[in-house]
Amino acid sequence: MTSSWQSILRTNFTSVDELAAYLQLGEEDRAQLLAKSPFTLNVPERLAAKMAKGTLDDPLARQFFAHTLETKQGEGFLDDPNAESLYTLTGKMLKKYAGRALIVTTSACAMHCRYCFRQNYPYEKEKADFEEELSGLRSDTSLFEVILSGGDPLSLPDRRLMTLLEGIDAIPHIQLIRFHTRFPIGIPERIDDAFLDLFASINKQIVFVVHVNHARELDSDVLFSLKRIQKLGIPVLSQSVLLKDVNDTVEALEELMLKLSANGIIPYYLHQLDRVRGSQRFEVGDERAIALIGQIRERLPGYAVPQLVREIPGHLHKTPLLVPRTLRES
Numbered sequence: 001m002t003s004s005w006q007s008i009l010r011t012n013f014t015s016v017d018e019l020a021a022y023l024q025l026g027e028e029d030r031a032q033l034l035a036k037s038p039f040t041l042n043v044p045e046r047l048a049a050k051m052a053k054g055t056l057d058d059p060l061a062r063q064f065f066a067h068t069l070e071t072k073q074g075e076g077f078l079d080d081p082n083a084e085s086l087y088t089l090t091g092k093m094l095k096k097y098a099g100r101a102l103i104v105t106t107s108a109c110a111m112h113c114r115y116c117f118r119q120n121y122p123y124e125k126e127k128a129d130f131e132e133e134l135s136g137l138r139s140d141t142s143l144f145e146v147i148l149s150g151g152d153p154l155s156l157p158d159r160r161l162m163t164l165l166e167g168i169d170a171i172p173h174i175q176l177i178r179f180h181t182r183f184p185i186g187i188p189e190r191i192d193d194a195f196l197d198l199f200a201s202i203n204k205q206i207v208f209v210v211h212v213n214h215a216r217e218l219d220s221d222v223l224f225s226l227k228r229i230q231k232l233g234i235p236v237l238s239q240s241v242l243l244k245d246v247n248d249t250v251e252a253l254e255e256l257m258l259k260l261s262a263n264g265i266i267p268y269y270l271h272q273l274d275r276v277r278g279s280q281r282f283e284v285g286d287e288r289a290i291a292l293i294g295q296i297r298e299r300l301p302g303y304a305v306p307q308l309v310r311e312i313p314g315h316l317h318k319t320p321l322l323v324p325r326t327l328r329e330s
């Protein structure tokens with residue numbers, strides 16, 4: 001049976017021409033777009049409806065349209081910027097940090113973000129089940145947390161997700177199950193009654209981390225869907241990527257972090273860009289990033305300020321970029 005969220009997913013824009021026509025883009029803007037890319041266009045109607053018409057100069061449009069600049073090779077921009085191939089345990093499982101394993105549950109997402117560091121990931125598609133991963137989790141008693149990532153774990157149909165969650169739930173040494181998702185930002189209908197029943201049936205503590213980059217991504221339906229998860233006693237945290245001309249101003253970051261906090265969502269990480277091939281147009285320098293987060297710290301309460309971090313392959317944790325301590329001038 002097809003759920004309503006699966007029907008909505010099928011209405012995503014996948015044609016560059018159709019999205020350009022919907023946004024009434026002129027010839028000059030269209031000339032900047034890549035008609036074809038191995039990482040194809042994929043945008044939910046909800047997000048397209050929020051994009052400004054007649055321009056590419058929009059923080060949402062920028063995240064999803066392939067730009068001709070993507071074909072230029074930026075120095076230090078790689079297919080696998082986080083060297084994830086070094087941390088692979090099984091076809092679908094990675095272990096980068098102590099105590100935690102990450103399952104790349106699927107290659108599918110509700111949307112394709114142009115800066116995604118897994119856009120070239122060699123997704124394992126042979127085995128539909130997670131038996132090898134569950135067996136790996138059972139045998140490594142040093143693990144206390146499993147991170148379900150992707151792609152987007154909410155792309156999995158409920159039945160497959162349930163099998164995976166029940167398998168993890170039955171492993172005594174696993175204490176936490178973390179979701180990394182962007183799905184509700186594009187298709188909040190994914191958080192339906194069946195999904196909430198599934199979450200409610202799990203005994204382990206679930207932690208729900210939603211990827212959101214701009215305040216306009218958070219409309220009332222999106223916030224309502226996340227509130228329904230919170231009402232199950234599941235903490236909802238956010239992670240964002242600092243992106244040039246998307247959210248790299250004090251005003252944009254302040255609005256986003258305040259909106260998240262005011263809706264009970266804890267700003268967790270603000271990531272520096274993972275330098276994936278073709279994404280150089282999104283990069284914000286460390287000095288500017290540190291200055292921005294410093295200004296946010298001066299405007300918002302501490303709990304509303306995410307940690308600014310960078311992932312550096314081989315490091316035992318994400319590396320915080322720290323704001324120098326300053327004294328207010330009198």
Ligand code: SF4
Nearest residue numbers: 109112113116151182
């Ligand atoms: S939703 Fe997440 S995994 Fe999917 S393309 Fe965007 S950043 Fe990548």
